Amino acid sequence: MSVPTLSRPAKKLPRAFYIMVLPAFALFLIFHTVPVLTGIYYSFTNYAGYGEWSFIGLSNYINLFRDERILNAYGFTFLFAIVSTIAVNIIALSVAMALNSRIKFKTGFRGIFFIPNILSILIVGYVFNYLFSNSVPAIAEALGINALTSSILASGDTAWIGVVILSVWQAAAFNIIIYLAGLQTIPGELYEAASLDGASPWQQFSSITFPLIGAFFTINMVLSLKNFLQVFDQIISLTGGGPGTSTESISVLIYRGGFQGGEYGYQTANAVIYLFVIIAISFIQLRILQRREASF
Amino acid sequence: MKHSATRRKLAAASSAAALAALTLSGCAPASGNDDVVTLDFFQFKPEAVGNFEEIIADFEAANPDIDVVQNHVPDADTAIRTLLVKNKTPDVLTLNANGNYGLLAEACVFADLTDMASAQTVLPAVQDIVQELGSCDGSEVNALPFANNASGIIYNKDIFEEYGAEVPGTWDELVALADMFEANGVTPFYTTLKDGWTVSPAFVNLGGALQPEGFYDALRQDETSFSAEYEEAMEMVSKLFSYGQENSPSRDYNAGNAAFANGESAMYLQGSYAIPPIRAANPDANIGTFPYPATDSPQDTVVVSGVDVGISIGRDTEHPEEARRFVEFMMSPDIVARYSEAQSTFSPLSESPSNTDPALEGLAPYFESGRIIGFIDHQIPPSLPLPAYLQEFVLSGNTENFLARMDNEWDKIAERTITREEARS
Numbered sequence: 001m002s003v004p005t006l007s008r009p010a011k012k013l014p015r016a017f018y019i020m021v022l023p024a025f026a027l028f029l030i031f032h033t034v035p036v037l038t039g040i041y042y043s044f045t046n047y048a049g050y051g052e053w054s055f056i057g058l059s060n061y062i063n064l065f066r067d068e069r070i071l072n073a074y075g076f077t078f079l080f081a082i083v084s085t086i087a088v089n090i091i092a093l094s095v096a097m098a099l100n101s102r103i104k105f106k107t108g109f110r111g112i113f114f115i116p117n118i119l120s121i122l123i124v125g126y127v128f129n130y131l132f133s134n135s136v137p138a139i140a141e142a143l144g145i146n147a148l149t150s151s152i153l154a155s156g157d158t159a160w161i162g163v164v165i166l167s168v169w170q171a172a173a174f175n176i177i178i179y180l181a182g183l184q185t186i187p188g189e190l191y192e193a194a195s196l197d198g199a200s201p202w203q204q205f206s207s208i209t210f211p212l213i214g215a216f217f218t219i220n221m222v223l224s225l226k227n228f229l230q231v232f233d234q235i236i237s238l239t240g241g242g243p244g245t246s247t248e249s250i251s252v253l254i255y256r257g258g259f260q261g262g263e264y265g266y267q268t269a270n271a272v273i274y275l276f277v278i279i280a281i282s283f284i285q286l287r288i289l290q291r292r293e294a295s296f
Numbered sequence: 297m298k299h300s301a302t303r304r305k306l307a308a309a310s311s312a313a314a315l316a317a318l319t320l321s322g323c324a325p326a327s328g329n330d331d332v333v334t335l336d337f338f339q340f341k342p343e344a345v346g347n348f349e350e351i352i353a354d355f356e357a358a359n360p361d362i363d364v365v366q367n368h369v370p371d372a373d374t375a376i377r378t379l380l381v382k383n384k385t386p387d388v389l390t391l392n393a394n395g396n397y398g399l400l401a402e403a404c405v406f407a408d409l410t411d412m413a414s415a416q417t418v419l420p421a422v423q424d425i426v427q428e429l430g431s432c433d434g435s436e437v438n439a440l441p442f443a444n445n446a447s448g449i450i451y452n453k454d455i456f457e458e459y460g461a462e463v464p465g466t467w468d469e470l471v472a473l474a475d476m477f478e479a480n481g482v483t484p485f486y487t488t489l490k491d492g493w494t495v496s497p498a499f500v501n502l503g504g505a506l507q508p509e510g511f512y513d514a515l516r517q518d519e520t521s522f523s524a525e526y527e528e529a530m531e532m533v534s535k536l537f538s539y540g541q542e543n544s545p546s547r548d549y550n551a552g553n554a555a556f557a558n559g560e561s562a563m564y565l566q567g568s569y570a571i572p573p574i575r576a577a578n579p580d581a582n583i584g585t586f587p588y589p590a591t592d593s594p595q596d597t598v599v600v601s602g603v604d605v606g607i608s609i610g611r612d613t614e615h616p617e618e619a620r621r622f623v624e625f626m627m628s629p630d631i632v633a634r635y636s637e638a639q640s641t642f643s644p645l646s647e648s649p650s651n652t653d654p655a656l657e658g659l660a661p662y663f664e665s666g667r668i669i670g671f672i673d674h675q676i677p678p679s680l681p682l683p684a685y686l687q688e689f690v691l692s693g694n695t696e697n698f699l700a701r702m703d704n705e706w707d708k709i710a711e712r713t714i715t716r717e718e719a720r721s
Contacts, residue, residue, distance in 0.1 A: 046712075052403075063712050069681075069705070133490070133546040154490065154545030156688065242492055243545065244688025245681060261679030266712060 036275075043269035048262045060269035070270060072245065073253045080160055080167075080249065081228035088168045088175055088224050089217070095172065096179035097209070110180070117173035121166075125237025128166045129153065132238070156246035159239050163247055167234050171227065175220045182216030183209070214293035222285050229278055250274050333618045334363045338379075338389035340372030341605065347638050355625045362618050364388075380405050385610030387619045393439060393603035395674045398430030406438035407609040412620060414627035415440060421666035422644040426603055428670055439606035440627055441644035443636055446585075446659045446668075447497045447567035447600040450574070453582040455482060455562045463586045463658065465594040467532070474539045477562045486561035487540030488552035492687030496673055498536055498565045498588070499686055501600045502529040504672045505590035512675040515706065522702040530695045532590070536565060537690045545691060557581045567600075571640055571655050585658040599662040602671045604641050677713075680705050 043060055047053035064070055099110055116124070133151045140148035152158040186209065194204050210217070232251040235241060241248040241256065248256070250270070258267030339348050345368050352364045367386065369375040373396055379385065385405055391397050400406070409415055415423075415437055422441045431438045451463070459480060464470040474484035488494045506529045514520040537544075541561065550573070556564040557578035564570070574581055587599045607626060609619045625631065629647050636643045636651050642663050643651065651660060662668060676682055680702075689698035 059712075063708070067708055137543070137546065150543070151546035154691075156691065240492075241681075242684055242687055243489070243691055244492075245684045246688070248684075256681065257679050261677070261681075263679045263712070 039268050040272055042265050043272045045265045047265040047268075053265065056265075060266045061273070063266065064270055064273065069245065069248075070250075070253065073248050073250045076160065076247060077229060077231065077249045080163060080231060081225055084164050084167050084171070084228045085221060085224045087164065088171045089220055091168060092172045092175035092220065093179050093217075096176045096183055097205075099176065100180060100183040113176055114173045116170045117177075119170075121170055121233040122237050124170060125166060125234055128162070129238050132162050153239055154243060156243045159243060159247045163231070163234055163238055166238060167228060167231060170234070171224060175224060178216050178220050179213065182213035186212045218286065218289040218293060221289060222282055225285060226278060226282050229281070331361055332363050333361060333615050334365060335388055335615060335618055335622055336386040337364050337366050337622070338372075338376065338386035339366050339368050340376075340390055340392065342368065342370070344605075344635070344639060347635055351626060351631055351635070354631075355622060358625070359621060362622065364622060376400070383612075385612060387610055387613040387615055388622055389608050389610065390442065390605050391439065391608065393426050393429055393441065393606040393674075394671075395429065395676075395678060397439065397606065398674070401432060401438040401608075402430040404432035405611055406432065407611045407613065407616065407619075408432065408436040408438065409440055409609065409623070410437045412437075412440065412624065412627075414624050417627070417629070417645050417647060419644055419646050419663070419666050421668050422601070422603065425601065425668070425670035426606060429674055439603070439608045440623065441603040442605040442607050442626065442632060443603070443639060443641035444601050444644050444663070445568045445604045445641055446602075446656075446663070447501055447671075448585045448587045448659050450556070450564040450566055450570060450583055450585050450655070452556070452559055452562055453584050455559060456584075459562075461562070463584075464589055465597070466589050466592045468592055470589050471535065474536075474563075478539060483541045483561040484539040485536060485563050485565055486547075486552050486556045487537055487544040487565065487690075488547045488549050489537075489540075489545045489687060489690060490548040490551075492683035494549055494552065494566070495533065495537070495686035495690050496683060497567050497600075498533045499529075499682075500672050501588035502532045502590050504600050504669045505529075505588065505596070505598055506532075507672070512672070516710070518710070521699075522706070523696075523699040526699055526702075527695060529590075530689065530698060533686075534690065534693055534695065538693075553577055568640060568642075568656060568659070571653075583655050585655060587659060587662060597662075598667045598669050599659050600671055601642065601663070601668040602674070603644065604639075676706075677709050679709055 044055055044057060045053045046056050046060075095113060099106060099113065103109070132153045137149050137151055140146075153162045190208050190212075191204060194208060199207070230251055231249045232255070235247055235249055235252050239247045241252045254267045254271050254274070257263045257270075261267075337348075337352070339345065345366065348366055352366060355364060356362065372391070376389070376391065377400075380400065380403075391400075418441055422444060423437070426439050426441055427437070455461075455477075456463075459476065459482070461473055461476065462469075464473050477484040503526055507525055508514075508520075511520060511525060515522075541547075547555070552564065552566075553570055553573040554577040555561065557574045559581075564574075568585070571583070574583060587597050589597050591597070607623055609616070609623060613619050627645070629643075629645055632643050632645050635641070637653075640653055640656070641651070642656070642660070646664075673682055682702075685698060685701055685705075689695070
């Protein structure tokens with residue numbers, strides 16, 4: 001049985017390593033890199049998704065900056081992502097600390113808190129949609145809370161709150177797990193020593209817990225911001241971008257305009273720019289937060 | 297029974313074979329018996345597969361030299377585009393006559409049907425709707441209308457009778473009627489703002505009736521604007537929706553059909569396509585229809601109608617003669633009538649007897665006399681999010697803002713499209 005040999009001079013590593021990496025490399029190339037490059041290619045055309053097309057140079061990119069629908073989508077997406085990132089990290093850290101303390105049924109609780117992460121967002125989204133549209137108003141009516149008797153999804157001013165609630169609820173589970181892992185790296189003696197010195201719980205948190213989980217905090221902030229910037233399923237299942245276009249995120253806009261609106265080339269240009277925006281933001285965030293970590 | 301089961305099995309087998317043939321066509325002449333020509337028939341309506349199967353069986357019985365194979369795929373709009381991109385136009389096809397059809401027709405992928413005998417039997421007003429969407433060279437007839445739908449106000453006959461209400465003939469009568477229902481504690485219109493598109497029926501009817509002739513052509517020439525011509529219509533849309541029930545923003549189309557079917561409102565701003573789901577929710581619903589009275593002169597009232605099913609022939613079909621025979625057969629008055637009865641649609645033919653569905657009675661006369669106009673939203677490019685804007689408009693009631701956004705968005709899209717055309721030339 002002969003294995004096909006590579007013509008290159010043999011390196012130190014056994015050939016088997018290269019052969020094992022090859023299929024994954026090929027798959028990555030075919031299903032990831034090639035589509036990305038094709039997309040970038042089409043962003044310089046007026047392709048509608050079908051039919052004839054031609055090169056139009058940079059005009060898609062120029063038009064993007066004159067399109068306030070796209071600018072509005074950026075505004076909404078960033079507002080949503082920042083609010084959600086802050087909320088999810090506060091909630092996840094609090095829950096993780098509670099789950100890390102000496103409470104009863106600790107493992108059971110940890111399991112329960114992880115459930116949202118394994119459910120499909122689309123399905124959960126339709127459940128939340130029903131809750132927001134029907135259950136919450138009905139309960140509010142019964143209790144006489146006038147502010148909540150109409151669905152929050154029905155108004156352009158409040159629909160985004162519904163999206164934040166669903167997204168934070170779903171994303172908290174994963175962040176809790178990361179924080180829990182971080183909290184378990186802190187030796188218990190530190191807290192013992194601190195309490196002997198008379199440190200209050202808040203002092204213990206700000207001087208021991210938070211600094212020592214800095215790396216976990218960084219990774220959670222970067223990952224949640226990146227994920228929230230790509231928000232899609234939550235919006236499709238809750239509001240569909242509405243009412244009006246008030247909750248139209250960039251991903252939703254790319255999908256709507258590109259696939260349903262027949263402006264494939266134009267929205268691909270939007271996607272290409274967005275790819276670079278997300279890369280840049282993640283990079284900057286990582287740099288700033290890591291610097292903060294190092295200062296301790 | 298046994299016979300029909302066999303026939304179905306045969307049909308299934310032959311449609312599978314036809315799919316294979318579709319991918320091979322172009323390389324080989326019609327296979328099998330030299331005397332029998334096989335026609336690929338692309339059919340887009342999932343609910344009408346059975347109806348077309350019967351039509352085909354009758355046709356084949358009368359034309360033993362032609363074998364018609366019905367191909368039906370999910371998501372027909374995408375499927376037909378894919379076939380066209382690969383230059384595999386089916387011999388005969390049905391499509392919904394919407395903006396997408398218009399784009400395809402302008403790309404000259406369909407044959408010219410101007411000289412077909414059945415083209416003369418179509419109501420001219422209906423053919424105009426198809427022509428307005430677009431055609432090859434701007435003059436050819438690229439699709440013959442086979443079935444029509446219509447947009448109108450649906451009303452609950454029982455509630456009307458209870459309050460002694462008459463079907464309104466003018467805009468003022470409609471408003472007075474709505475006021476009367478409201479005063480009596482009856483919701484005049486059940487509105488479903490959670491689905492933005494449910495504003496469209498009112499928009500296309502009032503906008504379509506009140507806009508000046510040739511508005512969209514002028515708009516494409518940049519000679520007019522929504523702000524200039526649509527203010528009155530939008531105020532009227534806003535007025536109608538102000539009569540909706542309180543929880544409208546959190547109710548969707550399905551909820552609306554069920555609520556209206558169960559008598560929760562006197563009227564419903566929808567189209568003929570909502571009649572089957574309403575009856576599904578309540579088989580005893582006693583419903584009727586009337587057109588939107590857009591003005592104060594009943595003789596100006598028109599009905600917005602779209603061609604639900606249009607029939608076309610592929611431009612490069614290898615069997616033009618057989619394809620035309622099949623189309624003539626489908627367009628014969630009794631076939632059209634049979635289909636419209638089965639699918640609750642209107643017949644586009646001048647001679648065909650009108651649909652006897654009592655729920656359609658109020659709209660039928662407008663058909664026969666040709667007082668119909670097309671869906672104006674078929675003229676608006678799909679990249680403009682009209683339903684979302686309409687939804688926002690009704691929720692906020694801000695006419696000026698809506699019109700400004702429509703103009704702005706239209707201009708931007710026009711600019712992008714112009715860039716496209718310049719690049720092409």
